[in-house]
Amino acid sequence: MSYIRESVPSHSMKRQTLSNVLGMKKIDRESRETVGAITSSDTRISCRNVNVFYGEKQAINDLSLDIGNNEVISFIGPSGCGKSTFLRTLNRMNDTIPSCKVEGEIKIDDKDIYHRDMDVVPLRAQVGMVFQKPNPFPKSIYDNVAYGPRIHGLAVNKTELDEIVQNSLIKAGLWEEVKDRLDEPGTGLSGGQQQRLCIARTIAVNPEVILMDEPCSALDPIATAKIEQLIAELKERFTIVIVTHSMQQAARVSQRTAYFHMGHLIEVGDTNQIFTNPVHPLTEDYITGRFG
Amino acid sequence: MNNPATSADLRADNKASTFDIVQKSLAKRRSAERRFKAYGLTGIMLGLMFLLVLFTSIIGKGYTAFVQTQVKLDIYFDAEWLDPEHGGDDSLAKADYNGLIKKSLSTAFPEVTERRDKRDLYAMVSSGAGFLLREMVVTDKSLLGKTVPVWLPADDDIDMLMKGHIDREQDQANRRVNDKQLAWIDRLSQEARIEKHFNALFFTAGDSREPEMAGIRGALMGSLLTLIGTFLLSFPIGVATAVYLEEFAPINKFTDFIEVNINNLAAVPSIVFGLLGLAMFINFFGLPRSTPIIGCLVLTLMTLPTIIIAGRASLKSVPPSIREAALGMGASKLQTITHHVLPLAMPGMMTGSIIGMARALGETAPLLMIGMVAFIVDVPTSFTQPSTVLPVQIYLWADSPERAFVERTSAAIMVLLFFLISMNGLAVYLRRRYERRW
Numbered sequence: 007m008s009y010i011r012e013s014v015p016s017h018s019m020k021r022q023t024l025s026n027v028l029g030m031k032k033i034d035r036e037s038r039e040t041v042g043a044i045t046s047s048d049t050r051i052s053c054r055n056v057n058v059f060y061g062e063k064q065a066i067n068d069l070s071l072d073i074g075n076n077e078v079i080s081f082i083g084p085s086g087c088g089k090s091t092f093l094r095t096l097n098r099m100n101d102t103i104p105s106c107k108v109e110g111e112i113k114i115d116d117k118d119i120y121h122r123d124m125d126v127v128p129l130r131a132q133v134g135m136v137f138q139k140p141n142p143f144p145k146s147i148y149d150n151v152a153y154g155p156r157i158h159g160l161a162v163n164k165t166e167l168d169e170i171v172q173n174s175l176i177k178a179g180l181w182e183e184v185k186d187r188l189d190e191p192g193t194g195l196s197g198g199q200q201q202r203l204c205i206a207r208t209i210a211v212n213p214e215v216i217l218m219d220e221p222c223s224a225l226d227p228i229a230t231a232k233i234e235q236l237i238a239e240l241k242e243r244f245t246i247v248i249v250t251h252s253m254q255q256a257a258r259v260s261q262r263t264a265y266f267h268m269g270h271l272i273e274v275g276d277t278n279q280i281f282t283n284p285v286h287p288l289t290e291d292y293i294t295g296r297f298g
Numbered sequence: 299m300n301n302p303a304t305s306a307d308l309r310a311d312n313k314a315s316t317f318d319i320v321q322k323s324l325a326k327r328r329s330a331e332r333r334f335k336a337y338g339l340t341g342i343m344l345g346l347m348f349l350l351v352l353f354t355s356i357i358g359k360g361y362t363a364f365v366q367t368q369v370k371l372d373i374y375f376d377a378e379w380l381d382p383e384h385g386g387d388d389s390l391a392k393a394d395y396n397g398l399i400k401k402s403l404s405t406a407f408p409e410v411t412e413r414r415d416k417r418d419l420y421a422m423v424s425s426g427a428g429f430l431l432r433e434m435v436v437t438d439k440s441l442l443g444k445t446v447p448v449w450l451p452a453d454d455d456i457d458m459l460m461k462g463h464i465d466r467e468q469d470q471a472n473r474r475v476n477d478k479q480l481a482w483i484d485r486l487s488q489e490a491r492i493e494k495h496f497n498a499l500f501f502t503a504g505d506s507r508e509p510e511m512a513g514i515r516g517a518l519m520g521s522l523l524t525l526i527g528t529f530l531l532s533f534p535i536g537v538a539t540a541v542y543l544e545e546f547a548p549i550n551k552f553t554d555f556i557e558v559n560i561n562n563l564a565a566v567p568s569i570v571f572g573l574l575g576l577a578m579f580i581n582f583f584g585l586p587r588s589t590p591i592i593g594c595l596v597l598t599l600m601t602l603p604t605i606i607i608a609g610r611a612s613l614k615s616v617p618p619s620i621r622e623a624a625l626g627m628g629a630s631k632l633q634t635i636t637h638h639v640l641p642l643a644m645p646g647m648m649t650g651s652i653i654g655m656a657r658a659l660g661e662t663a664p665l666l667m668i669g670m671v672a673f674i675v676d677v678p679t680s681f682t683q684p685s686t687v688l689p690v691q692i693y694l695w696a697d698s699p700e701r702a703f704v705e706r707t708s709a710a711i712m713v714l715l716f717f718l719i720s721m722n723g724l725a726v727y728l729r730r731r732y733e734r735r736w
Contacts, residue, residue: 131628141619
């Protein structure tokens, strides 16, 4: 591999010396071994030795990680590090890319989601997803939220469906803003409202895990604050995996943080620990803003 | 990184700031812009001018076809003459109604006694006028035994004279209306017995060898039946093919092969489809020739590539975020397509289909090959009756020697254009409405 170099830059030398002085275990900056506890006490999703390829190109290298029940875990890392790719393997959204190939084992509640008999439809109902750009259907607000329950047959009658829609919108903190205009198109809402509508749509099918792929990157700070507050409320009931480019956001919303670099999971640990006392030199470089 | 010292040196050397340099080239840039705009405007103006010339020519030639010279005759519905043996409906249907017209003319012009003059006199009223009288009697038997004033279509030569297409000053030998006929016409118009009325026959009759009796109803019905059939066949097949190729087909050599061939088919001359229709549908499957069913099958072959290509383009233009959203909700592939992708792509697909339909409406060549070019008098009412279509009717009339068919050709073109424009209008309206829902 090309990144194996004999000579080590001088500033890195200094830090290693410093680490030695502090009595910490010295980690080579070129090491791609995951640092930190990949296991979780109350495991919901368990990934072992996951490799993802786009054609010839390997996007994820031998990744192992457990995600616990009702925890918020954030994936951080520079662009193209594979964090979104890994997120999308968790509900098999990568299936839509013909050249994408996934190896290894991903289990949700001890069910292998890449098993031949596993159908993506129940999987995606169980593992919901919120995308980077708010993407409400060009339908009414009501129909947006009611879509999932309708296709999965979660409501037996109109009253029940109304209830699901209302509850989902309340949980997404959007009810007060839209209750008088449920018939209006969802695309007519503001960006932040659209993203909360997408979250309401996702939680309407009552999933167990919610994947969020940079949910705030297209939003202004006020809308972002609302979404973050919403995540804090949702973690009571859902396991949330969030990919973010904002380290502040990761620090604010998540309990655990995983740092990705060039398709490798470099370090995973308690959010506090990652941001205050990173172990791997690459993690430190990233969170101190040396690159990324 | 640029060196500040170097750029300062440069400036000192040239003694010209960027602003000045830009200023110099500005006039040139602006004039290039103006020239480009002028070219565009000229192009549009030329286009509009040609359109204007086309419309003036067609409307100028064709508007007179919507009126028809008619002669008012007092017709005595002589029961003894029409039905001497009291045979009832059957003999009434076969009776000599032209005789009634001749009698009436003789009464109106008692001074005409010579055989040749009489023939000229009788020739002033359309030879098809008897059929109109028969229609009247068959629908209303109480007319028998009465004398009723009836407006009957004049012969096409008289009609042309009344519309000013025949020069009165011309030498009699070169004129299709002779001097005696001119005198009779003048007498009739003094008595207000010859007038131009709205030409209802043009819209209610089928084709005829007599221009004054010819109408576009048959061709219009033929076109309508053919188009309905074409739409019913090509739209569902085209949309389904586009969806399959765009969303379901595996990416392999075979799919590529199909794609290339669909694109090639869109460029095949339409007469080839006519030959294919002749060989396949008529000779092999033995379907009745000259009928709308063959017409719509052939036109379906012709329009399918257009619809498929337009359909695929509009499916491609649906934002991937919508697909992701639906798939992420756990919708199956077919649900994603039918609930989200297809409704969003529908306006584009409809545009494509309407372009295809408009082409099918104006298509002549393939229909010539399958016998839809026949002279058909009866108005077709089903898919299996022989019929012709509007553009073929125009072609047939344009080929006819009678002067009166010239204006009818233009009038038929006007009707065809009217239908094309209203089809497009309807398409735009439907598309707008459809889009508003989303």
